[in-house]
Amino acid sequence: MRPLRRLRAAAARPSTLPLTRAGAVVVAAALALSGCQSILEQAYQPNVAPSDSPQIVDEVQKNDPRAQMGAREHPRIVASYGGEYHDQKTERLVARIAGALTAVSENPTQSYRITILNSPAINAFALPGGYLYVTRGLLALANDASEVAAVLSHEMAHVTANHGIERQKREEAEVIASRVVAEVLSSDLAGKQALARGKLRLAAFSRQQELQADVIGIRMLGEAGYDPYAAPRFLDSMAAYARFSSVDPDTDQSLDFLSSHPNAPQRVELARRHARAQGIEGKVGDRGREYYLAGIDGLLYGDSPEEGFVRGQTFLHGKLGIRFDVPADFRIDNKVDAVLATGPEDTAIRFDGVDAGDTDSLTNYLTSGWVAGLKPETVQETTVNGLSAATARATAERWDFDVTVVRLNNQIFRFLTAVPKGSPRLEQVSTVLKTSFRKMTPQEIASLKPLRVRVITVGPRDSLATMAARMMGTDRKLDLFKLINAMPAGASLAPGQRVKIISE
16 A cells, blocks of 8 residues: 555545455555656677667657657556666666667667566566566566566567557557556445546457567577577466466456466467477577576565555555554455455455545544445544544445544544444454554564565575575465476475575
8 A cells, every 4th residue: 555645536535345355446546657767778788888878768769659659658557557666786687688689679770668667467568669668576477587588579579560550550549559447346335436446458469469479579589599488488487477366366467467468378389389490498598597586686576665565464554654453364455555355254354544634523534424324323432552543333235344544643544344244253353453553663664674586595405395484475485486486396496506585
């Protein structure tokens, strides 16, 4: 959940909604944008220092109508994916890969504007005019430079083949290959009320265009000196990640690569067939593993500090200075605009916040009309760990709710607990929230650190079990360790091997 300065829009409209295991409605919020200043050195080669006069994409593309199309969509892309991720080491790594691919592309004079998106989603895509995007989530999943090169070469192929322009000619309503749309979801609690949830939907290319981009991309891989088998290999890794994520029925994979790039088994086999044309697997091309791992060591993983952190059953937000727990059998999902948690028997929690404005009474705030189905006789003032608070009950056709609001300085934090009508769990679950919500101490804030990708060397006494034990941020430590290291069933570790773990 982002700091409340980005949630001001929520205060002006009703936002108490029922949550079920199938999903939840979140408040649409304005996102602050930062400027993009990505550069790409021409013919960037390993071990060569960057140019003293780098090619500035804004200058090169200023008269390119295709780039102007991409420029119109760029702010929306950045906003939908949580902003840009800036780390000089990682940016140089991606520029190195893209530079090698540009030199062997269908159009070596095409300039690219590369943006690393600050999102844990697994995705990469391109807009007309050479706007290239890759998420830090994809970089964390990849295990070598050739895998990232496989994704980028595929997206570059869409650009050089003018697939985005072709789509514009066929369907004027979608002038470029990406756009932000609002998905309106109905609320059982609020009846006819509905709220829009901002979601990026990448306009799909045709099957023929995808296969054409595969062919061009794999050729580029080989000609740039990368392992051409990285394409089918990383497609398999992304499919494995999708299966891992699908264990959670609430996981929203709409922003992931495979949602806009269908991964049919036939397509993977075709990619292998194209790779075989360039040589025998393991005997052709460089994977670039060592310099890649060096480039992503320390990469931010999962939630960013601006959205707070989930640690087991606890949500902590250092910038807001707050924390709370959910019951042991709940799973927390930290969205951009709210924190959602789901538990057994269709029990759910939503937490968000709004600016207090000129609110002088929390009981008056509860009864001001934003809670549909409120039972006025249940409204009462209280305190939560020394903070002013108010609680009430509400009801809908199929749901009972506990609504608790807590004031901290000029902010109002809101808890909504939803259970099926008549369930005895309402008091039990809401009590956990009320008793655990509190201000963080300065020491707690100082000690709160984000999770990162750490590259370590396997020691003589290390095993899968000892490495998995060092993983943080997941209750499926061994599964995630094997996934991010692309380890097949039955694989083992060898002393001296370099592997990724997730830790602070």
